[in-house]
Amino acid sequence: MIIYYLLQALQAVISGIGSVLPNASKLPTVGPLNLDTFFATGIGYVKFLAGIFPPLTTVIQCASIYLGYKLVMILIRLIFGNRTPTAEK
Amino acid sequence: MKKYVKIFVILVSCFAIYSTAKADFEVVQTPPGYQALYGSSTSPLSGGDYCTYATTTEFRQSFNTSVVSGANLTPALDADHEPYTTQLPFIGLIMFRGSGTSAGDCIQRSDDTVDYYYYGFGNPPSGAFTFYSQGYFSGSVDDLITNIQTTYTHFVSITSPANFATGLGTTVTLSGSYYMTGTDIHGTNDVGPGAFHPYITIQGASSEATSSEFSFLIPILHFDSFQSFSTTTVVLDNNRYRWDASFTCFNNDWGWYTCGQNASVNLSSGYGFFQFTTGSFNPASSLKAFDLSMCNPLSGFDAVTCLKNLIIPSEYTIGVQLGSLKTLAATVPPFGYLTRIISIIATSSTTGVPTLSYTFQNDSPLAGDTLTFNVSSYMTQAATLSNSMTSNTDHKNVWEIMGPIVNTFLYLILVFAILHDLTGIKLIHHKR
Numbered sequence: 149m150i151i152y153y154l155l156q157a158l159q160a161v162i163s164g165i166g167s168v169l170p171n172a173s174k175l176p177t178v179g180p181l182n183l184d185t186f187f188a189t190g191i192g193y194v195k196f197l198a199g200i201f202p203p204l205t206t207v208i209q210c211a212s213i214y215l216g217y218k219l220v221m222i223l224i225r226l227i228f229g230n231r232t233p234t235a236e237k
Numbered sequence: 238m239k240k241y242v243k244i245f246v247i248l249v250s251c252f253a254i255y256s257t258a259k260a261d262f263e264v265v266q267t268p269p270g271y272q273a274l275y276g277s278s279t280s281p282l283s284g285g286d287y288c289t290y291a292t293t294t295e296f297r298q299s300f301n302t303s304v305v306s307g308a309n310l311t312p313a314l315d316a317d318h319e320p321y322t323t324q325l326p327f328i329g330l331i332m333f334r335g336s337g338t339s340a341g342d343c344i345q346r347s348d349d350t351v352d353y354y355y356y357g358f359g360n361p362p363s364g365a366f367t368f369y370s371q372g373y374f375s376g377s378v379d380d381l382i383t384n385i386q387t388t389y390t391h392f393v394s395i396t397s398p399a400n401f402a403t404g405l406g407t408t409v410t411l412s413g414s415y416y417m418t419g420t421d422i423h424g425t426n427d428v429g430p431g432a433f434h435p436y437i438t439i440q441g442a443s444s445e446a447t448s449s450e451f452s453f454l455i456p457i458l459h460f461d462s463f464q465s466f467s468t469t470t471v472v473l474d475n476n477r478y479r480w481d482a483s484f485t486c487f488n489n490d491w492g493w494y495t496c497g498q499n500a501s502v503n504l505s506s507g508y509g510f511f512q513f514t515t516g517s518f519n520p521a522s523s524l525k526a527f528d529l530s531m532c533n534p535l536s537g538f539d540a541v542t543c544l545k546n547l548i549i550p551s552e553y554t555i556g557v558q559l560g561s562l563k564t565l566a567a568t569v570p571p572f573g574y575l576t577r578i579i580s581i582i583a584t585s586s587t588t589g590v591p592t593l594s595y596t597f598q599n600d601s602p603l604a605g606d607t608l609t610f611n612v613s614s615y616m617t618q619a620a621t622l623s624n625s626m627t628s629n630t631d632h633k634n635v636w637e638i639m640g641p642i643v644n645t646f647l648y649l650i651l652v653f654a655i656l657h658d659l660t661g662i663k664l665i666h667h668k669r
Contacts, residue, residue: 150547155558155559159565161557169569172577201640203644203647
């Protein structure tokens with residue numbers, strides 16, 4: 149019951165905040181540039197190229213894994229501070 | 238401590254790489270449609286007996302020579318009672334009907350006495366079954382199930398949405414399919430001379446105290462065949478809507494009764510269906526956000542249960558709440574923008590790259606001519622650069638041959654990059 153009402157309260161707060169903020173179901177348009185269309189088209193190009201050039205998919209996967217690793221390391225640094233196991237520079 | 242964290246990070250990274258690489262090499266096939274496989278040496282007959290009455294050899298011959306399409310079957314059919322598997326994308330139905338275990342009778346395991354078996358489906362009625370011989374290959378699973386398995390009075394399916402939260406006035410469609418035999422419209426005390434009128438009765442289930450009360454009668458006009466039924470109503474209140482379907486009959490002389498003269502038929506396999514307008518409880522299991530009855534000192538008070546109930550809402554309730562928060566967050570910046578970006582990245586649609594073109598200027602000998610380069614026409618059609626170069630032995634194209642090598646190389650680069658980052662190990666360059 150307690151958690152239920154906490155969630156209800158959180159929902160009410162977010163609703164209140166959201167009522168004064170712009171709707172964010174789509175990316176905004178900045179000047180003449182529609183970011184939503186621009187980003188969707190760009191990702192579409194990348195996926196198309198990945199389809200005709202298979203290694204591109206692997207490259208993206210590797211980049212994602214490396215990015216994830218970096219995020220894990222950031223988390224570990226937050227936890228262990230100076231004791232973080234990284235290579236000596 | 239540092240050492241263990243290093244080892245942990247390395248292991249996690251290796252696992253992530255392995256998982257990604259493994260997933261990359263797996264072949265995922267989209268089912269082109271269900272196919273059915275069942276043992277028979279004769280053409281299928283609707284509702285009949287499909288016992289083969291053929292020897293194993295004859296069985297195999299008929300399978301190999303006359304019926305099978307898409308003959309990518311494995312293993313080689315070279316021994317009696319060899320477990321059978323198939324490489325077809327989806328195995329359909331394997332059915333044997335009849336009895337006996339000898340080669341001259343139905344091909345059937347000695348310990349199996351049930352008439353039919355499924356393979357490749359969830360909820361097989363008789364458990365998993367290994368196919369020991371071969372048979373005809375045709376039809377669709379749905380057809381076979383409806384034509385063979387379930388020719389007794391029963392409900393085949395209910396297709397209404399379940400546990401669906403909606404608002405007042407929303408249209409609710411209760412639908413499904415059934416099979417009813419012509420003899421089952423009569424009752425066990427079938428002595429009345431009046432006309433018999435069978436119906437499907439849909440009504441709010443009496444077992445649910447807060448269920449809305451409603452009732453529909455759908456006349457049954459066709460027998461001995463599979464039929465669909467459907468009725469629509471409107472959600473009128475904030476209660477749960479739970480309904481059961483059953484077969485009922487009406488006789489002019491002795492009123493309503495449960496249809497059926499055969500005691501063994503499944504006459505009332507009603508289905509629970511839930512439609513409700515409030516999101517605060519789960520009608521499927523009657524779990525509310527909190528239930529103070531659990532804290533009632535007069536009726537089996539349990540301190541642990543009571544406290545747990547006060548603090549932790551039901552799994553369903555918290556799911557609804559978190560779902561509402563998720564929906565709400567998806568429209569509020571910055572989470573809304575993040576959601577949208579992830580949605581765009583996750584979509585499977587592609588956009589063809591534009592055609593590049595150049596028109597020669599007036600000072601060129603080719604003035605006015607236009608040079609175009611369309612990547613799609615070179616790379617995505619049948620006669621592409623990669624597809625036109627294939628191996629002489631296994632006819633693999635360039636990507637199929639080079640893909641694993643290139644991918645392995647890229648993954649190794651990733652491993653070394655992470656190892657270098659963690660340990661400082663790097664390639665040594667000797668200077669002369």
